[in-house]
Structures are given as C-alpha cells and as structure tokens.
Amino acid sequence: WATRTLKEYIIKGFVMDDERLKQGNQVFGKDYFEELLERIREIRTSERKFYQKITDIYALSADYDKNAPATKEFFASVQNKLHWAIIGKTAAEIVYDSADATTIHMGLTNWKHAPDGKIMKSDVSVAKNYMGESHIKELNQIISAYLDLAENRAQRQILMKMRDWNQFLHGFLELSSYPILQDKGKVSALEAKLKAEQEYEEYRVTQDEIYISDFDKEVQRIRESKDEYK
Template sequence: MSDPSDIILYTTPSGAVRVEVFVRDETVWLTQKALAELFGVKVPAISKHLKNIFATGELAEQAVVSILEITAADGKSYQTSVYNLDAIIAVGYRVNSFQATQFRIWATRTLREFITKGFVLDDERLKQGKTLFGQDYFDELLERIREIRASERRFYQKITDLYALAADYAPDAPQTREFFATVQNKLHWAITGKTAAELIHASADATKPAMGLSTWKQAPHGKVLKSDVTVAKNYLNQAQVQELNRIVSAYLDLAENRAQRGIVTTMADWAVFLNRFLELADYPILSDKGKVSALEAKLKAEAQLAVFRQRQDQDYISDFDREIKRLEGQLQGKKPDEPA
C-alpha cells in the first residue's frame, strides 16, 4: 500500500484497535471504491450511506467532496469523486461490517479520551516518530518473517503465520477465519488436484504398505497410528513435498521483499497474493470446498486403519525383536568350540 492517502485498520497484539492514517494536504481523500475496501463492503453500500449523510444535512457535500483526475488500470485518466476524512468518519459510523466495527471501537475510544482529557496522545507514534509504520516496524517485521522461514512449522502453518503479520491483522475477522480454513486446501489442490480431505479419502488404503502413507511419526520402522492417517501431508510423495516447500519459500521471499522495501501489507493483500502467486505459477486454483468433507475423510481413514492394524500387528517387528534377531545371527555364525 504505497499510496500515502490510505487508511489501515488493525489490532495490536494487546487487542487494542488502532487506525493508521496517511495524510495528504492535511486531510485524507478516498474514492468510494477505497472506502468500500476500507470497511469491507460493496461500493453501492458506500454510495447509499453517502447519499443519506448529505440528504440529512449531517455533512455538506460541497465541503467534503473533491474531484480528482485518477489514472485507472487501463492507463486512462478519469474525473473521480473523492471524499475527505469527515465523510470517511461519517460513513464508518453507518456501515455494518467487521471492519467498520473495528473503526468505531477506535473512534469511540479516541473521542472519549479527547472529551475527558481535552487532548489525545498516540503513544506508539511518539515512540516511532512521524508514522507507526517506520523503519523500526519494518526491521521487526523482517526479523519475524525470517524466523517463520527458519521454523519447523508445517508448510501451510508458515503461510498462516505470515498472514498474522498483516498490518491490520485481527484474529476474529471473518476474512481471517476464511483464510485459515482454506489455505491448506488451496495448497494441496495446487499440487495434487485434491483438497486435504479428498487426498486422505483417496489415499488411505489398508491393502497398501504403511496404508498408503509416505511418512508418519514413527517412520520408517514404527507403527502407523490414528493421528498419522488423518494428516493429508503424510500422503504426499517426496516430489510433492518439495514442490510445496518451493511455493512456501517463494511466498516468504515476497514477504521479505515487501518488508525490505517498506511496503505495508494487509490481510486482504496476503489473501490476494496467495491466489495471484498460484495463478502466476500456472497452478490450479481451488474454487469450492471440494467433494469430500473432513469428517468423511477421517471416518474413511480410521476405518482403513482398523483393517490395516490387524496385519500391522502381525508383521510388526520392534527394536527389541530386531536386536534379538541380530544376537541370534551372531550366535549362529560362531563355531561350535567358540565361547558364546
């Protein structure tokens, strides 16, 4: 988000809601489209609220609206209406969305402090300087990204960890829940053409060695457990795992590059970037929830394990069994007159 007239809503680690405002010419100017993105609604909803604000006399249209020439994606310039901070605040108190609620929490707290004290101090900005997203912010962000890269977390967990570094990250936001619920399936679909549940359902087979698993907790000689058969990653072959690791590594490269360049990244940015990255690499994009539910996959895998376990128990050779066989082999290899 390089445009200096952007507003970012985000929640601090302590749970406090903050609003970061980038001011130009002593105010902020946003188009209706930008307002819709800010508050997480469609443009017609913003247009309706603005009309009501002007119709009721809450704000004078000529005082809060300006016409600017804006270059669109097609390269052409268009005369576009933009709305200042007064209009943004008025809309924020009317919109019904998670982002608007976060905005109102911040605005109410700020107004209360101003009424009771007569002034408002932004402690974080005083520590950082002119903007909260200063060099200290990006230095810390870079350090945390590199920590995620070095961690032993699963591939999809690294991507969700990265998402949690978004400037406006809110763990209870609907878009956060959606991202966390779909990221694993998107990655599995890109590599295998199956969701995690579909992969488990199709691969769990009691007639195959290790029940079709490529890896499990006690691999290669230990028993397959119930906790192993319901993890989709365990059914991927080595080439598929390496491919997933490359995807995650490239995604982390993108994050590191943006942090080094001082670009603020939001939750919406990370969600869009994942799809764009997969599209750019010619991977298929998951468009639905798949044909197999997580419960169906779990029941199928556990049923196959119940069958497989009988053969596993019969064929299983423990470390103790292997040691006994080794000692027996040594004894059998000795000459009759040699001491045991």
C-alpha cells in the same frame, strides 16, 4: 482487467491509491518494517508446518484481527489451496482417496516413526503423509518463493493488510500457473478422518503380524549368533 490487476499486485505488492500508501507509511514507520522483516525471517527458519508459515505471515497484517471472519476463512482454506495447487485435491480428498488398508504402509509415504516404527492412528489423517517426494519438494519451493516475496515487501516498506495477504496468495498461485481452488472440495475433513481411521483399524491387524520390534531383532540376532557356534 483482472489479469492486469493481478500482475500489478505481484509486482507492486498490492493495488492501492497513492494517498493511502502515503498515509500508511506515515502511520507505520521504519521501525515497524524493520521488526516486520525480522519476524518474517524468523518464520522462514522456524520448524512450523508449511501452511502454518503462510498463516503466520498473514498474522503480521497491519490490521490483523484473529476473530475477523476473513481471518477464519483464510486459516480454514490456506492448506487446501496449497494442496490443490500441487495435486489438484484438497487435504481431505488426498486422505480419503489414498488411505487403503490393502496397500503397503496403508498408502502412507511418511509417518511419525517412519520408516521402521509402527504407523499410528494419528498418522493416517494427515494429508502430507500421503504425498510423494516430488510433491513435497514442490510444496517447499512454493513456500520458499512466497516467503521471498513477503520479505521483499517488508524491505520495500509495503504495508500489507489482511485483505492484501488474502488477495496476494490467490494472485501468487495464479501467476505461477497453478490451479486455483474454487470451493471447499467434495470431501469433508470429518469424512476423510473417519474413512482413514476405518482403513487403519483393518490395516493394524496386518501391521501387528509383520511388525518386527527392536526386541524381536535382538532375539533373532542372539539366536543366529548361537547357531554359528553349534
């Protein structure tokens, strides 16, 4: 039953009776769905982070309430659900397991001033900064597919409420054969942050020793230039 219901959910939009659907279309007319479609397309082209695009879609729910417990739970879990689907770890677990002062760039694959700038403390607690190129690509593909389906629902004038978007994300990942996060993970965000920052304090000493600034490069260039004329 659960599998059949999820398949119906992906194909039709969400599981509901015909009377409710008719009532929804009476309340939310053509103008509503045209504006909804425009807003979804704006979310797609925005520079928002990958998980923020999912939460922005959720915020378009017909019954959206930012203070609802369901909203707080969705916002708190969406990033971890996506990371778990791709890597099998929550954001905190990725940071905790990857941050290592003894490895090159402390285990980071990206940071704010990469590739030549220094790694800052604010860089080391971001899970995405430890992800490989293939994982980033796959994550972007997931978000793109999710937005395609969200746009399709607006075009078909399918009314989506908070519960529907929450169920849809679960069904979308499951029918895409991704593992589903069943709990909050084994590492808290605070534990990951403290561990990463501790590793950073150790790594920073090494970084200062090997770092070559633009000024250092210019001094070296001048010295080498003078040596040529000796």
